[in-house]
Amino acid sequence: MTALTIAVASGKGGTGKTSVAASLALAAPSAQYIDCDVETPNGHLFLHPEIRQRGEVRMRTPQIDADSCTLCGECAQACEFNALAVTRDKVLVFAELCHGCGVCSYVCRVEGAITEVQRGIGLLEMGESARAGEAPLQFAKGTLNIGETGSVGVIKAVKQYATHDGLRVLDAPAGTACPMVETVQGVDYCLLVTEPTPFGLHDLKLAVEVVRRLGVPCGVVLNRCDIGDDRVKDYCQAEEIPLLMEIPFERGLAEAYARGIPWVEARPEYRDRFQGLVRAIQEELDS
């Protein structure tokens, strides 16, 4: 199998992204699971990886030299994220608002007034999950430090570790904002997990719009397919989006989830179903 990177995303939260991503990765003979949901990573609860390597994600943040700073305010004016504020006697840096873009030191006219220092904003953890009779599943996870806002930087960093030569499954954050865009950008295929409810449909439409703009082909997994109505299916048909898998609303699946057991382990037939899902994606990409 040649390398294939699939992002598992959704507009609406709580539709089953992590359940689908974990089972998808476990169903493939050789795969890597990468948790890009850095504000609330939870794939490890299902995959129980042994962490072998840790690293810090750092970002450049300005440091102001009070002696040379003239309080001209050009840095604060240029800052898109309002991370700098000029007071009567000093320039304050609100590091947690800083995106590390460097525009403040670029516009500063006073030599030595702004220097950039490295600041830790998140954690990377790499390891593997043992599998009976199979090669271990490779695992990587990014975690944004509490109180920080720079999730995109942590996602960029953890994506650097998506280097496995088999299947790479990126578990994306919910929503359609920057963190989701950063995760989905550049992948081969995007699976959109949704449910047949008005919210599920509404947010699916937003996600499809984003994924299409990124030029990434997509397909839908319909979770809890036997609740709600047919409007998600009608939408997929009208938009020619393949509906690749339907998962019923079953107590057994919910119980497995609650115990941290991936669907493919709780229910052997789901191993075949998820292997079929990978094949279906490959066919979509080949056609």
Add this chain to the structure above:
Amino acid sequence: MSKILATSTGTELDSAIDPRFGRSAYFALIDQGTGALEAIPNPFLDAASGAGTQAAQWVLEQGVDVLVTGRCGPKAAAVLEGSGVRVIEGASGSVREAVVEVAAEP
């Protein structure tokens, strides 16, 4: 006589105090000497982040003596700290009542 800035939900003296500082709808500037009111729409209302720090810098530029609001966040407070601006938090009711209360204080 002081220059008072109250966060306001509207443009009138009888408008209610806006409990938020950085995301307040209007900034009501009141000249205690003349009683003149100037209500300015908050220029930072739609800032994605850092509305409080921006608003606090703006307050400094206005040469305000007293700021009356519901709650001033920690970042905005850091900007105003040591600036000489007196910050009165926990205000409610109308802008007019707030101005009267400020005037009644020693």
